[in-house]
Amino acid sequence: MPRFSVIVPVYGVQAYLHACLDSVLDQSFGDVEVIVVDDCSPDGSGEIADAYAARDPRVSVLHLTENAGLGPARNAGLARATGEYVLFLDSDDTYAPDALRSIAARIDATGRPDLLIFDYDRTYWNGRAERNQFAALLAQRDPQVFPLADRPELLRLIMVAWNKAYRRDFLARTGLAFPAGYYEDTPWTYPALMTAQTIALLDQVCVHYRQRRRRGILRTTSRRHFEIFRQYDLLFAFLDAHPELERWRTVLFRRMLDHLSTIFTLPDRLPRSSRPEFFRRCRAQYRKLRPADFPLAPGRRSGVRYLLIALGARRTFQALGGLHRLRLRVLRRARSARGRLRTAALHAYYLFQRRRPLDPDLAVFSAYWNRGYACNPAAIEATLRRLAPHMRTAWITTQEYAHTLPAGVRRLEPGSAACWKAMARASYLVSNVNFHHRYAKRPGQVNVQTHHGTPLKHMGIDLLQHPAAAHGTDFERLLRHVDRWDYSVSASRHSSLVWERAYPAAFTCLEYGQPRTDVFHRAGPQEVLALRDALGIPRTSTALLYAPTHRDYDPGFRPALDLPRLAEELGPGVTLLLRAHYFHPPGTIGAAGHPRIIDVSAHPSAEEVCLASDGLITDYSSLMFDYAGLDRPIVLYVPDWETYRATRGVYFDVTAAPPGPVARTQEELTDIFATGSWSSPRATALRAAFRHRFCPYDDGHAAERVVRRVFLSEEAGLPAPLPTPAPLTPAADRQPH
CATH class of the missing domain: 3.40.50.11820 (CDP-glycerol glycerophosphotransferase, N-terminal domain)
Incomplete structure (x- = not known):
C-alpha cells in the first residue's frame, strides 16, 4: 500500500487545481496516491483531474453524480483510500516543497502516531505569506508523542482536517466520518484529537492555505451558517456516546460559544433579517448543551458574553459589542493622534538639537x-x-x-x-x-x-x-x-x-x-573550540553550515534543500548548522527536531557561526564571499539559478566562476560530500581564484584602516593581497563519511 493517501475534493476550482495537484505530484516523496473527488463540479475541474489521472498512475478520479458538499466528498475519497496515512488537501491550497518527505520522516521519528499535526501559512493573491499565529503551539518538545490531555492547548489551533496526517487504521477504529453541510470540520477534528492515543507535532509549514481575493464559502452571507448548530449537536452526541471523554465537555462548550459569537458578530455572515433567529438558536443551544459545572456568574469579558447568550439578551449583546468596537476605534484613533503629535514633537526637538554644536x-x-x-x-x-x-x-x-x-x-x-x-x-x-x-x-x-x-x-x-x-x-x-x-x-x-x-x-x-x-584572522583554535561547544557541535563531528539567501520571488521562502534527508545521507559524523536569512524568523525553514541539525539563525554573530563550521553550503548569499576569506570549503546549491538570475538580476554568473563545487539537485549535493570533492584539489583551486578576486584585502585589519582614515584622519596603506588566515580548524581530520 502507498504511504500516503491524499484526498482532494474538487468543486469550482479549475483556476487553482493545476497548482494543487502539481504540489502533490512534484513532491520529493513519491510514495503517494492522490484521490480526486469531483463533487459534480460545474466547471472544467473534472476534466483537469481526468487529464492528470491519464498521465500519472498515482492519480485516480471519483466523479460524484450530484453535488454532495465537502464532507461527503471527503468521505467518498476516504472509502477508496489504501494508504497507511490519510491526508486531506483542499483543491485551492498547495503543499510546500518537500512537505510529504518531512511528514514521513516525522512519522517515522515518532513511532507512527495516530495523528500528526503540521503547520501552515496563509498565502495571499499579492504573494504575501503569514505563518499560523499559533505556530508556537507546535514546538517539538518532550514528550514527542502524547495524548491531547498532555497538550490541551492544541485546541486553540484552527479546527480543520487538512493540517493533519491520520493513520488509516486509527480512522477505521474510531469510525470517524464527515457530516454534510457547512462547518463539517467541527464534528471531525475535535473527536479525532480527543480519541487519538498518540499525537505528534511537526513544526514546519507544510500547507499553503490560499486566501482568495474574493470571499470563500464560509465568508458568504447565507442562512447556511445556521448549519453550525447541527454540527455542534453531532459533536456533543459523540461526547455522550463516549463517557471516557467527558472531561472535554466544558472546554468544547466554551469553544462552541466562542464560535457562535464570532459568526453572529461578523457582519458578512448572516442575513440581517435572520440575526434575531440565530441568537435565539444560540440561547437554545446554550440551555440544551450547558454542562452542569459551567458557571453562570461572569468573570472575564467572555463570561459576560456567555451570560448574555444564556439570557437571550440579543440587543444588550449587540450594544456591548458595538460599544467594544467603538472603544477599539476610539483607542486606535487616539493612538494615531498621539503618534502624530509625538512625531511632530520629536521632529521639532530634532530641529532644535540641529542648532546646537556638533559633538x-x-x-x-x-x-x-x-x-x-x-x-x-x-x-x-x-x-x-x-x-x-x-x-x-x-x-x-x-x-x-x-x-x-x-x-x-x-x-x-x-x-x-x-x-x-x-x-x-x-x-x-x-x-x-x-x-x-x-x-x-x-x-x-x-x-x-x-x-x-x-x-x-x-x-x-x-x-x-x-x-x-x-x-x-x-x-x-x-x-x-x-x-x-x-x-x-x-x-x-x-x-x-x-x-x-x-x-x-x-x-x-x-x-x-x-x-x-577581521575576526577570522584573529581567532585561534581554542576560540573555535569554545564556539563549537557553545553551539552544541560534537568535537569529532564535521559541521556544515547551510546559509540560504532570501528570494524576492518567494516571500515566504520554501527551502529547496531537505535538511533532514541530507543529514541522514551524510551520516552520523556530520552536523548541519542552519542559518536562515534575517528576513525569515528562526524556525521557519522547518528542520527542527532532527538530532544533528542545529538552528543557529538566532545567533547574533554570523562570523562566529562561520568560525564554528568546517564548510559552507549556500546559494547566492553574500556570506560566500566572507567565507572565502576564511579559506574553508564552499559548495553552492543552486537549483533555481535561472529563476533567481531572471527575477533579481546578478552581476556575474556565479555558477561559471564559483568558490567551489556546484550542485543543481540534492542528489548532486550529497554526491559532492560523499565523494570528497567538496574539499578536493579542484575545489581548493576554485576557492583560491574566488578569494583572489573578492577578498584581496582581508587580513584582519580592515576595520583598523577605516578607523584610521575616517576618525583619526590618517592615510591607511593597503596590505599585501591574499594574506593567509591563521589555522582555525582544531580537528583537521573531521571529514563527512
Missing part, C-alpha cells in the same frame, strides 16, 4: 535596520573604542537586541528623543543600511556606509530593471539618502565598481576589505 567625540552606529550589534559597523565600533578611547559610541537598536551590545556602548531606542538628539549632534554616523528618512545630514557630519556584503545580486538603481525585486522602492528617496554618504567601504575592486554604479553619488570609496571578517 566631535560622538559616533552613532546602526546595522540591519536596528537589529542589534552586528556586521561591519560592529567591527568598526569595537576597533574605534580600542584605537580612540576618547570617542563615545552609541548604537541604535531596540530592546529586543539590547543583549547584543558590548559593555560601554550606549543603546539608543529607535525614534526616541535621545536617538534624534544623537543623530543631530554626532560628528560620525556609521551604518550598513540607511538612516531614517527624516534624518538630514548637517555640515560637518561624516556618514560612513559599510554595506552588508559583497554584491552578487543587483542593488540600488540597477533594480530599476527588476521591478519585482525592487518592491516599490522610491529610487528618488534612495538617491537622496545616498547623497548623505561621505565614505563607502568596499571589500574588493568588484564591490567598488558595483557601489559606484548602483549608488551614483560623490562619496569616497574605501577599498579596504570587509571589516566584519
Whole structure:
C-alpha cells in the first residue's frame, strides 16, 4: 500500500487545481496516491483531474453524480483510500516543497502516531505569506508523542482536517466520518484529537492555505451558517456516546460559544433579517448543551458574553459589542493622534538639537535596520573604542537586541528623543543600511556606509530593471539618502565598481576589505573550540553550515534543500548548522527536531557561526564571499539559478566562476560530500581564484584602516593581497563519511 493517501475534493476550482495537484505530484516523496473527488463540479475541474489521472498512475478520479458538499466528498475519497496515512488537501491550497518527505520522516521519528499535526501559512493573491499565529503551539518538545490531555492547548489551533496526517487504521477504529453541510470540520477534528492515543507535532509549514481575493464559502452571507448548530449537536452526541471523554465537555462548550459569537458578530455572515433567529438558536443551544459545572456568574469579558447568550439578551449583546468596537476605534484613533503629535514633537526637538554644536567625540552606529550589534559597523565600533578611547559610541537598536551590545556602548531606542538628539549632534554616523528618512545630514557630519556584503545580486538603481525585486522602492528617496554618504567601504575592486554604479553619488570609496571578517584572522583554535561547544557541535563531528539567501520571488521562502534527508545521507559524523536569512524568523525553514541539525539563525554573530563550521553550503548569499576569506570549503546549491538570475538580476554568473563545487539537485549535493570533492584539489583551486578576486584585502585589519582614515584622519596603506588566515580548524581530520 502507498504511504500516503491524499484526498482532494474538487468543486469550482479549475483556476487553482493545476497548482494543487502539481504540489502533490512534484513532491520529493513519491510514495503517494492522490484521490480526486469531483463533487459534480460545474466547471472544467473534472476534466483537469481526468487529464492528470491519464498521465500519472498515482492519480485516480471519483466523479460524484450530484453535488454532495465537502464532507461527503471527503468521505467518498476516504472509502477508496489504501494508504497507511490519510491526508486531506483542499483543491485551492498547495503543499510546500518537500512537505510529504518531512511528514514521513516525522512519522517515522515518532513511532507512527495516530495523528500528526503540521503547520501552515496563509498565502495571499499579492504573494504575501503569514505563518499560523499559533505556530508556537507546535514546538517539538518532550514528550514527542502524547495524548491531547498532555497538550490541551492544541485546541486553540484552527479546527480543520487538512493540517493533519491520520493513520488509516486509527480512522477505521474510531469510525470517524464527515457530516454534510457547512462547518463539517467541527464534528471531525475535535473527536479525532480527543480519541487519538498518540499525537505528534511537526513544526514546519507544510500547507499553503490560499486566501482568495474574493470571499470563500464560509465568508458568504447565507442562512447556511445556521448549519453550525447541527454540527455542534453531532459533536456533543459523540461526547455522550463516549463517557471516557467527558472531561472535554466544558472546554468544547466554551469553544462552541466562542464560535457562535464570532459568526453572529461578523457582519458578512448572516442575513440581517435572520440575526434575531440565530441568537435565539444560540440561547437554545446554550440551555440544551450547558454542562452542569459551567458557571453562570461572569468573570472575564467572555463570561459576560456567555451570560448574555444564556439570557437571550440579543440587543444588550449587540450594544456591548458595538460599544467594544467603538472603544477599539476610539483607542486606535487616539493612538494615531498621539503618534502624530509625538512625531511632530520629536521632529521639532530634532530641529532644535540641529542648532546646537556638533559633538566631535560622538559616533552613532546602526546595522540591519536596528537589529542589534552586528556586521561591519560592529567591527568598526569595537576597533574605534580600542584605537580612540576618547570617542563615545552609541548604537541604535531596540530592546529586543539590547543583549547584543558590548559593555560601554550606549543603546539608543529607535525614534526616541535621545536617538534624534544623537543623530543631530554626532560628528560620525556609521551604518550598513540607511538612516531614517527624516534624518538630514548637517555640515560637518561624516556618514560612513559599510554595506552588508559583497554584491552578487543587483542593488540600488540597477533594480530599476527588476521591478519585482525592487518592491516599490522610491529610487528618488534612495538617491537622496545616498547623497548623505561621505565614505563607502568596499571589500574588493568588484564591490567598488558595483557601489559606484548602483549608488551614483560623490562619496569616497574605501577599498579596504570587509571589516566584519577581521575576526577570522584573529581567532585561534581554542576560540573555535569554545564556539563549537557553545553551539552544541560534537568535537569529532564535521559541521556544515547551510546559509540560504532570501528570494524576492518567494516571500515566504520554501527551502529547496531537505535538511533532514541530507543529514541522514551524510551520516552520523556530520552536523548541519542552519542559518536562515534575517528576513525569515528562526524556525521557519522547518528542520527542527532532527538530532544533528542545529538552528543557529538566532545567533547574533554570523562570523562566529562561520568560525564554528568546517564548510559552507549556500546559494547566492553574500556570506560566500566572507567565507572565502576564511579559506574553508564552499559548495553552492543552486537549483533555481535561472529563476533567481531572471527575477533579481546578478552581476556575474556565479555558477561559471564559483568558490567551489556546484550542485543543481540534492542528489548532486550529497554526491559532492560523499565523494570528497567538496574539499578536493579542484575545489581548493576554485576557492583560491574566488578569494583572489573578492577578498584581496582581508587580513584582519580592515576595520583598523577605516578607523584610521575616517576618525583619526590618517592615510591607511593597503596590505599585501591574499594574506593567509591563521589555522582555525582544531580537528583537521573531521571529514563527512
